[in-house]
Amino acid sequence: AQKITQTQPGMFVQEKEAVTLDCTYDTSDQSYGLFWYKQPSSGEMIFLIYQGSYDEQNATEGRYSLNFQKARKSANLVISASQLGDSAMYFCAMRLRSFGNEKLTFGTGTRLTIIP
């Protein structure tokens, strides 16, 4: 069974600094996808970035990048030049890319607070 671990329940970061949110995963499958979502206080889950297990390059989307270390089974989210609007819960998730498998397994999340 797959599992996602986020060990940082909360983080406080100064505005404009970079921040790294940790995520480790456990699966014996070779084909899988890793996702990061942002959940502001309104509750909606906002998709940020995706990394496939066979992707050779780390994914980037604007200020978001994913530090993918396959051998260590880690998929950390890096936010550059943090902004006040980045304050939210952040969830790491994994989906096995087997046919018919639609299940996303989520971690418990990290609450990020940006300090002005």
Add this chain to the structure above:
Amino acid sequence: SQTIHQWPATLVQPVGSPLSLECTVEGTSNPNLYWYRQAAGRGLQLLFYSVGIGQISSEVPQNLSASRPQDRQFILSSKKLLLSDSGFYLCAWSVDNRGGKNIQYFGAGTRLSVL
């Protein structure tokens, strides 16, 4: 562009009452549809998903059921609510693609309080 609508935004229901939460998607055909529940301060737990009309897969045995009467409509129901059904319910959609990303996009959620 695709949009997902979920209502109501908040709901307060007495124990033993029925429940119906509705989710609709616009701008896409034959989406995969999902219902998740999030307990306070926790991650998301998949409850049901559907790959087509009338096709429902249940992930967790519980007091809830789901139906998909139309291609882009997904309904979460209960005949008799329990206190433990309180939580934040999120609907999501995705489409299969050869790239394999199948990114799930979420609605705004329904906050359910069972008293």
